Amino acid sequence: MTNKLILVDGNSIAYRAFFALPLLNNDKGVYTNAVYGFTTMLLKVLEQEKPTHMLVAFDAGKTTFRHKTYQDYKGGREKTPTELREQFSILRELLDAFQIKHYQLENYEADDIIGTVSKQANEKGWQVEVISGDKDLLQLVSDHVQVRLTKKGISDMMTYTEETLQEDMEITPDQVVDLKALMGDKSDNIPGVPGVGQKTAVKLLKQFQTLENLYDHLDEVSGKKLQEKLADNRDAAFMSKELATIDQTSPIEVTIEDTELTDYKDQKVEKLFKELGFQSLINRVQGEETQEDTQKLTDISFEKVEAIRTDMFTGEDAFEIEILGDNYHTEEMVGAAISNEKGNFFIPIHLLETSDVFRDWAADASQKKYVFDAKKIFVLLKRLDIDIDGIVFDTLLASYLINPSENNHDIPAISHRMGETNIHFDEDVYGKGAKKGLPEEESSWQEHIVRKTQMIYLLKDQMQQALTDNKQLPLLLDLELPLALVLGKMEATGVKVDKSRLTEMGKELTEKLDQLEKDIYELAGREFNINSPKQLGPILFDELGLPAIKKTKTGYSTAADVLEQLQGQHAIIDKLLLYRQLKKLDSTYIAGLSKVIHKDTSKIHTRFNQALTQTGRLSSIDPNLQNIPIRIEEGRKIRQAFIPSKPGWKILAADYSQIELRVLAHIAKDERLQAAFKEDKDIHTQTAMDVFHVTGAEVTSNMRRQAKAVNFGIVYGISDYGLSQNLGITRKEAKSFIDRYLTSYPGVQTYMKDIVQEAKQNGYVTTIMNRRRYLPDITSRNFNQRSFAERTAMNTPIQGSAADIIKRAMLELDKQLEKHQYQATLLLQVHDELILEVPEEELSAISELVEEVMSEAVELSVPLKVDVDYGDTWYDAK
Structure with a gap:
């Protein structure tokens, strides 16, 4: 049997895996995306190629013997991201678990190790396959050596033989370094001949075969300008060839015999996979991805x-x-x-x-x-x-x-x-x-x-x-x-649902959608498929002349964020946005809710997800009752279909008023914010007074709107960009607004700084009931990831504590309902709101009980305020 050797360019594949996959981390916050991508490639190679020998080569450091020839070799390369650099030690641990040889050599690159080992194997007639993302390695292609290059990410690869290299690039393996010498390589900072691209370089090599022959017959090159470029850059061309040439006689201390694959111990690999969180890969470490017996288990008696x-x-x-x-x-x-x-x-x-x-x-x-x-x-x-x-x-x-x-x-x-x-x-x-x-x-x-x-x-x-x-x-x-x-x-x-009311609402929505269609056609000047971006885009941006904000591979983008930026520029935009909202209401909620009404009880039995969100908030599914849109009246009206299960009963809704801002006032210990809540002031008006330095009577509706946006934005760690988008103002104005807010509420500013520092120190933040959220990206060198983690650090103690509070209220309310043997029943929890059905004779007592229980669920430095109302439907219990 012919020996089959796989040589892997470790740095190249890890680098490509890192950028091909989103940042992943295990439960300890260790980054794993490069390792995961590398591992999927490795398993695929082991399963499909079944090699007898394998070696993974790594670069040893920044400087190599090539730097003596050209000091700026690989100059200008961006520094390896810390999130990737940290994964190389895990990669080596992974290879050790698989018992795969890995090697690096001071002053040499992975290419040189691969070139030297492939030469040894080639001379012995072994079958060799090189895996990399670096085209330099194509110079190693021969009768016995194939090179597989990553095309996109790490899953899509192209295999090069002498034939396919000729077909794809129109050159021979020996001409790879000559090609590099002429056209250079930006990634390695190899200069080449300025102004000579791949097309020209290939044309020259077809005519002259080698760089040396080209310069021996320079006068035969067609085009005076090209002749001059080549002549002026002779030294750079030959230096570039030297830099691009792989050293196939590097002084390595590893032999091809050292690369023999042995049966790795499944348990070691499985243990590492578990530590890394690679649950989906555990089944594959036996060799076959779909085998029935993926893991031998110890017998169990029952x-x-x-x-x-x-x-x-x-x-x-x-x-x-x-x-x-x-x-x-x-x-x-x-x-x-x-x-x-x-x-x-x-x-x-x-x-x-x-x-x-x-x-x-x-x-x-x-x-x-x-x-x-x-x-x-x-x-x-x-x-x-x-x-x-x-x-x-x-x-x-x-x-x-x-x-x-x-x-x-x-x-x-x-x-x-x-x-x-x-x-x-x-x-x-x-x-x-x-x-x-x-x-x-x-x-x-x-x-x-x-x-x-x-x-x-x-x-x-x-x-x-x-x-x-x-x-x-x-x-x-x-x-x-x-x-x-x-x-x-x-x-x-x-919770009981009036199906006939849903049907009636469906008819009302259909009528509104029909009218909107006619209005949109009239404004567009013709009929078209409103739901087709391909048809809508040209109408908006070509025929109506609106500015094209974003393009996709298939044409103009007509996404919601694009349309929102166009509001006010043409009457058709508001019609389109409303059309989409109503269309979603009709399909998702009117039709969707009708499908999940239990045929025997006429009720919807949603499931609450208690172990899903990282903040501790509950969510619901089958159906999701927490996402019924209530910002538009047509969405709010869907709540009219939710009714009591018994005649003469009412739906009661109890809602925490601005609970997250109250939690912020408590956690941040901001005296001015706390005083506003203790004195039961309108917090948005008070914020406008503090930020704009005006009296209550001088606060305009626009001032209050801006204050409200920054109040809730601060809770979510809003940026000046985010606030500018919300309010339609410049980033400079938004930054000024946030700065004035933080000056007015210094306790909030201190909290924001301290909680981020605490997260960096501990790796997590906590709520008032000690719920944790881990933030591995809080120390990331990637600005976007670190910024998101910092905003999350600010928000989680607030949103998570609010979630803890309403959960505590639900527990106490359930106890009190049982203790006093009330007939009233808790039906739903939606964000900061509790929904009950209550017999009419209990309304007064239950209203008092719910308000008391919710307002006293926990003791904060500011009062918890609860708004209670009831009506014949959930909609009426405003």
């Missing part, structure tokens, strides 16, 4: 129970119910399991429904239960008419609090992150996409459910310790976990 017995429980038990989809309100339950110190038990779903033993255990608060996603378990059991109490730990919520930036919190992913690898990922067992389903062999998926339950049991102590170390255990046990059960009740209750 009993498939035929009847649920009291001796299965210990008083500290992990419990799980498996569904294959996400929506636990509708998905079929496929199995359940118990895991504890006695062992593991698989339970068919029908036994849960019929077993009094299980019902008693589930309802017994003294029986401690560890689960994954308490809300899911609560709702699934509620579907079986079973109550559950005694949940004392939730693996999902614990993982979310420990790693809020992690986007995968399922049990296998958490387990692998925590070092417990005796479990497959769900897709390895069930498949994914359209092929997802239960395997034919029952024991395989039953065992998987048991393994997941066992992991809940095994991970509990480790995760609890991590939370304790972070001083976050109270955040889990006193806030998030009890809140999960409140949210579960809200989801199970659902």
